[in-house]
Amino acid sequence: MNNKTMYTIERLEEDVGLIFKKCGVIDDAAEAIARVISAGERDGCKSHGIYRIEGCLRVLQAGKVSPQAVPEIEAGDGPMVKVDAKGGFASLAYEKGVPLLIERAQTHGLAALVINDCLHFSALWYEVEDIASRGLVALSMCPSYAVMAPWGGKQPLLGTNPFAFAWPRKGVDPYVFDFATTVAARGEIELHRREGRPLPEGWAVDNAGQPTTDPDAALAGAMLPFGQHKGSAIATMIELLAGPMLGDFTSQEALDFMHGDTSLLPRHGALVLAFDPQVFSHGRHRDPMAGGEQLLQGIVNQGARLPSQRRYKARREAVSEGIKLSEEEVALLERLKSK
């Protein structure tokens, strides 16, 4: 890429927050969105960084997300914390619900954060890493849009349904993985299209069900699950757990709600689970953290890298040198700020 401009994380957060505030999004929500988008850029996760801003703005313009929504929490004394996002962005709903989720997991061993009716556009590692950095194990999942064919089928039905897991570690970054259940996130296909690059084989079929490496044909056709029938089943599980089980949309319903327009972003529910390993292992006289460490060390000792290692490295570089943005990205921020 061409010349780069360095941004501090604070400057990027401020700019992104300002863009959303100018579009009528309440301050708390705009700032929560800015944190997650800027963290994506900081960690080199381009498919869920500033590239997502225009998608969010299109949904605002289409009137399909509520800029003034204030999430409402409903939590008795039990392990379930429910947040009704009221049709607003998921980031604020997550931030509002997570302190109670942590408290309940520490009390009950396991707790669930149920977010209903939210516009979810972000990477899930942000949530599970946040929970693991407070000493808990976390799982997060949500549907998206019906853009993926089930294994053996040809028509879009399931979403790109992301799934993330985090395990806390003492003195080092948590173990985190986070992936779409399609071969790659849809954002990756869109980035290939923008850059005029063909897709790797096996990512998608065209609208006649034939394999394609053309990003446009892939976007008009169907994406494919990772791991064939296995990814297809995991994506189905995510639909069931974070859709119908929460009384919320499946990926097909989320797409219908947007009148089939995948240039917008999906609105649906999300499920985040937190586990306290100290409660689960109580009475066993074995330190769960030490046991986890032994396993992770065994992986590293084979020369394998842990998931998120690339991301943490990108973060360290961004913290010391700044976040590098291209001329086009800077121009985009400036244009949106001055609107």
Ligand code: NDP
């Ligand atoms: P990737 O395939 O880029 O990465 C998946 C995971 O595997 C990451 O944790 C990554 O760590 C790790 N990984 C990659 N290569 C290796 C390796 N060689 N060895 C060990 N671990 C490795 O992710 P996807 O394209 O599937 O998804 C990208 C993002 O899209 C996710 O953050 C997801 O949450 C988001 N998404 C969000 C949706 C939504 O509705 N909100 C929908 C779909 C996706 P590392 O980052 O360090 O490379």
Ligand code: PYC
């Ligand atoms: O990259 O597939 C994706 C995606 C959908 C919604 C947010 N990200």
